[in-house]
Amino acid sequence: MMKLRHKNKKPSKGSKGCKKVSWSHHQPAKQNGKKAASRVASAPQFVHSNDRANWDTELKKKREEVLQELNMFPQLDDESTRKAYYKEFRKVVEYSDVILEVLDARDPLGCRCFQMEEAVLRAEGNKKLVLVLNKIDLVPKEVVEKWLDYLRNELPAVAFKASTQHQVKNLSRRSVSVEQASESLLKSKACFGAENLMRVLGNYCRLGEVRTHIRVGVVGLPNVGKSSLINSLKRSRACSVGAVPGVTKFMQEVYLDKFIRLLDAPGIVPGPNSEVGTILRNCIHVQKLGDPVTPVETILQRCNLEEISNYYGVSGFQTTEHFLTAVAHRLGKKKKGGIYSQEQAAKAVLADWVSGKISFYTLPPATHTLPAHLSAEIVKEMTEVFDIEDTEQANEDTMECLATGESDELLGDVDPREMEIKWLHSPMMKIADAMENKTTVYKIGDLTGYCTNPNRHQMGWAKRNVDHRPRNDSTVDVCPVDRRPMLQRIMETDPLQQGQALASALKNKKKMQKRTDKLASKLSDTMMSVLDLSGNADDSAGD
Template sequence: MKLKRSTSKRVPLGRKYKIQKKVAQHRRKIKKIVSKSVILKNRKPKILKIPNSWPFKEQMLNEIIEKQENIKLEKEQRRKNMKEEVQIKEQDKKLSEIMQIDEVKKSKLTNLDDLYEDAIIRQGKFEENSTIEDINDNEVADSSRRVFLRDLRKLIEVSDIILEILDARDPLGYRCHDLERSIVGQGKKLILIINKVDLVPSEVAMRWLIYLRREFPTLAFKSAINSSSDHGVNQVKGNGLGVSEEFLKTSSAAFGTSALMSLIKNYARCGDKSRSVTVGIIGYPNVGKSSLVNSLKRSCSVKIGATAGITRQLQYIDLDSTTQLVDSPGVVFTGNSTDPINILRNTVQLTNVKDYFDPINVLLEKASREVLLKLYRLPDFNDTHDFLTSVARSRGKLNKGGVPDTNTAAMIVLSDWFTGKIPFYTLPPDLDQQEKSSISVVSNWSEEFKLDDLFTDNNLNVL
């Protein structure tokens, strides 16, 4: 029977000292053998010196220096050749990956719709009979935008009335004139909605209403803040006459719903009463389209949020037995979603922004310096980097070593800009005589919509 080996390291002291003695003897023996053996130590190579008496010494030295320089040049050339070979291999690898991706995409095109979308991407144009071909979607490579534009065309086709939602702080920046001309050209009724009127002074909102009503019917609106709750949506009761500016800014109730509903009902009465009225809602991302739907429905019918891109497809909501609302995804009509101006319009999520410097630089040009200094309790700053550094220090956003985190500071400033903590608004431009004489849309619709009474009520609500 094999004895179990003990795992303990405890040994008698006699055995311990005996082992140490034998180890010491073994080391002395090895050291003695090494010292007796002939082992050449590493020595530096001897420098061969040329005697001064040799007549060709200078010529020999020049040849040696020339050889050394040639060796250096050869090494550098070899390094360059190796780098070029590596770059060529990387390019070939990328090309092969792109070709493989294209082959995979082609293999996935199984139906006519996929083939049609692939043809659109490759040819860079839409259908010849499209009425919104003026919108240049070839500037954007994102396939989701092309899908949104296709949904937009479908929405215009099925809608009788189209609501274009504008931000009260910059209504002209949220308009798309090519799209408006296309809508009117198809015989659709277009209504402009100035949303978020609580973020601008009442006088500014009134001036924008007067300016925009020269082109299209325009109403002021404010969505309910608590529209995502389960208890429904609060609204200003009655016609909202005598609502003060302080109440408009502090109240969470919806504002402008009665005027908008009356406008839609007036059109339904004038049209064919046997069919329902379809109201399409369009606008930039995160301008308040879904919040307007919830305010009209008085319930959380569609999902909303503070970030852009929550609505990904057309949503049909029955307002009543004769009225249907169609909510659409937000589309950036001008430029790219990564442009600084569009970033300030909250058309892209902050986590997807790669460079915060440009949008903050544009923000500093638009916002008041005194307001920023007071809001963030900062000393006077010289440039954008100095401003972000001061904000990071005042908010305690520091990286390792006490370095200010300017990216986090930029996200804080942009969030305050989106929510209206940083006040900003634009004023309407003055119309010249040519523009005044060319505007006749509202006068043609005034009888059908009964605009005079509705505009009067909505104006009193704003003031």
Template sequence: MAKKRSSLKHNRPGRDGKKPAINKLKRNTSGSTNRQKVNTGNHSLNPDRPRTGANQRSRATINRLLMYKNFKAIRDKKGKILKAAPFQERLTSGTVARVEPNRKWFGNTRVIGQEQLQKFQENLGKVMHDPFQVVMKQTKMPITLLSEKAKQQRVHVLDTESFGYTFGKKSLRKKPTLKVDSLEAMHQDVESREGEYTKEKDRDLVIDGADIVERTDRYENQNPLFRAGQSNRVWGELYKVIDSSDVIVEVIDARDPMGTRCRHVEEFLRKEKPHKHLVLVMNKVDLVPTWVTKKWLKLLSKELPTVVFHASIQNSFGKGALINLLRQFAKLHPERQQVSVGFIGYPNVGKSSIVNTLRQKKVCKTAPIAGETKVWQYVTLMKRIYLIDCPGVVYPQGDSETQTILKGVVRVENVKDPENHVQGVLDRVKPEHLQKTYEIPAFEDVDDFLTKIAVKSGRLLKGGEPNLDAVSKCVLNDFQRGRLPYYVAPPGSEKDGPDDEAPIQELEEDIKEEDAPDEEKVNSDDEEANSDDEGSMTDLESNISGLTDLDQMSDHEFPEIEGAYDAGLEEDDDKEDVKAMAGFGRACQPSGMKPSCKIVSGTFVRCLDRVSNVTGLKLSFSQSLDYGPVRFKVYLCIDVT
């Protein structure tokens, strides 16, 4: 077979008469073979190498490693970029770029005058300090530069004492620098400091309820038991909840609202997390009189949005108001897929109970003792609203051991000397309430009080000696769990004023004693109360929440309903009549009531016979009353003015 003839073009001799040299090792690139070649090398950075296992580098990994290797641009001696680094620029060096013409480049659209700036600062300051207003859209101006963060002015030391005056040959600092040079100046300085002194900032004093007393345990070794809620683990859980939440709900005890507030956490949120919403929930309002709740609500609402609450799965109070508030916060942030609500506060204030009340079933573990919640827990309330339960956190405020126990921070079962802390209970609870609760006669001191309780309850040791340790723990447990009536009076109010009312439980007992109903009616009422759970609540029942701005509302603002409500109606008829009521909000007024009558949450009135034409109000009440011709189930009650 004849040899294939090579191309005449490659074999043609050149101008010098010589034939071109043929390199047989060089691959021919002409014709159809001029396409991208496949590298068959076995290098680890070769994406086309043959597969020998499952742990080889992928093409994306190889490109990333090459990017790390070639992250610098190649420049010449003058610094001009010859080859740009990966992802550095899309255009080669020297390419003429085009700027889009826009009048914003030449207009004064970002210029503001001094008057407008001062007006803006004043208006923004009012909004930021108002707890009921929210800034929806921030300006693009750097307003953070306008706020002066420095609390004190900078001290110009070099202006007053130069280096030559201090370290040079003319230094005159052999004598100490005194603030005053005479007794008169010293006397004036002392008087000025005395005028600036406040007891609230004195670390040697401690707040005991509404009074400020001197600390007695400042130099004593504190028992580690009384540092509960202050560990790094618990504070770590707190900061997890704060970082994960859009709305922070601080739960406080209605019996001692100021003593169970976390001032340190509130200050931290104002400075470091101003974009998070902070709300106060005053729980356990069923343990204090109504006038105390009203005054505390009026005082706390000036600082933060405050909601009064009674945690109970069956008979709750304030649930509708809190849910509506959370819905408003969810509407304020429509761009977010979900809104998380974190519950923080002291131990044993009812954070987990509030979560269970909102969820209407037991989703968080609860107990009437401190430290039951160990870690944070996510709970779904709605499609866009999630609840976060947090362990109780205590910030050290210099409280004594007795104050720590009575606030519910420490478990009584772990206290070694409970009889030494009973005196704090006697100082806070009135003697007549103690005598009525434990059914004992008048007592003189702590020992006499504990001895009479031990004899009454049969807690005796060998030889008839009273078991003071067990009785003391029972008294402390009763105080923590709300069996003993106690509350801190709001500032500016008398503890024994003319409007002082008994707590809810006591008033219910008084009404039962005065008007003892028949046993058959009581049994039927109990059955109805057990059947009325919150699963069958209407929108009106879940939204009615009182105790807010009722004094400023006129009687003509309440909606009027046609028809009267009869106490003899069946249960289904009652539900239909309740659904017909249009009183969404804080108060409502059915037809047949006088203009001087209002329905107010949490107010118990004995003269119910004056409104005998208003009957059959059934709004998830917890107590049944028979008074004259009217039969009420009282939880939402009637205030006759």
């Protein structure tokens, strides 16, 4: 969600006499117990504060960067671009076994493309579809849950938050260590849900007895985060990412590992039926819009007015025009003759919308009806082929991790060998383990180590160890619980599952560290109380 940088300023109560059409009736009737209309004032009030100046400069700079970038890319509503992109999309479908349709969690239905889904389901080769609900960090958890509940009636859906690290750096290497990184840094930039998505693809390989590799096409509207998702899975900068639509222009193939190849596609641009909808879904370049004011009107209908007032430091507006004049004033957007420019302000607001700075979200419809292109058989087939029950619990875990800032992408920062050595040499760990007596003792060469036995959920690979290499028989191996060293087991396991296994190992490590710390403080408390007791004893002896 958008972070508010300034405290709420209550707008003054004002007149109701504005003649222009007001959008305030589109807002929820009450916010913070007051009618939205009661916040409306006759004239814009500007927030004046010194610390605002720096923020304004920063905001202006960023907005100019976005607008500059916007100018560098083609007009996506242009017919020839649309056709060229569609051709690329067809190629992706043709080459893929599984299609991931990336949706923006803020408006999943709005960016879902039924024609595209139909094309996938009709294509030769029995292709499978998975919905990826991306940008879950921009939406309250309850809303994500509601959408997952809704979407699972149709297709497998995976909750995801792509890494949004500074894209120039290799995503897998952070300049701060996991321990040093603040929770907010981890929360804001790390990836969540990669483990689950890999699990879903792994399930498909396992249940479909895939012998070589699969191709996974990543499709969706422009700017929904397709490239960010691929980069997060790849943990390196495989594809270019940008806060503007149309960064990806051609199909690109990315080797995730031996068994999975990802295909990045340019965004699908919907037809020209609803221009406002298309703009708001980031499919049209803001800078080139003839009428930027109408989409801002729609934004104001969808957003929380209080948040938007605080974001721009303006309040007391009653109409879109009123709001835009106030924003133009704040941002210093003037036309010739010194008149504040509503158009320029509207483009600035739209640039903020496109780059996700203005928060909003939609709720799923109250009742569910199956879209015409999906039948009960298709839903059943998709559910089975991806082992969806497994995924639903994992979606819960993803959201739990997002809430606590515990990302599966953190693995990228940890060298497994380093992890092993730290792990093996921690004396406190031995005490903790010995005390709790729930661990396996193991040896690598001269080193002795301890690890907790993985549970079923943490170590899916221990339950069923699938060999994906071509073989004569097609049975799935079921292994007994493996008691060899953790890392050795991980390295020997199916590469598709290694990320997941390492994630679990890292989680275990963290848990053990917590336990160790707890134990250490317990020990120190005990020692302190022993010392206190001796002190008391001395005192009493003295008495």
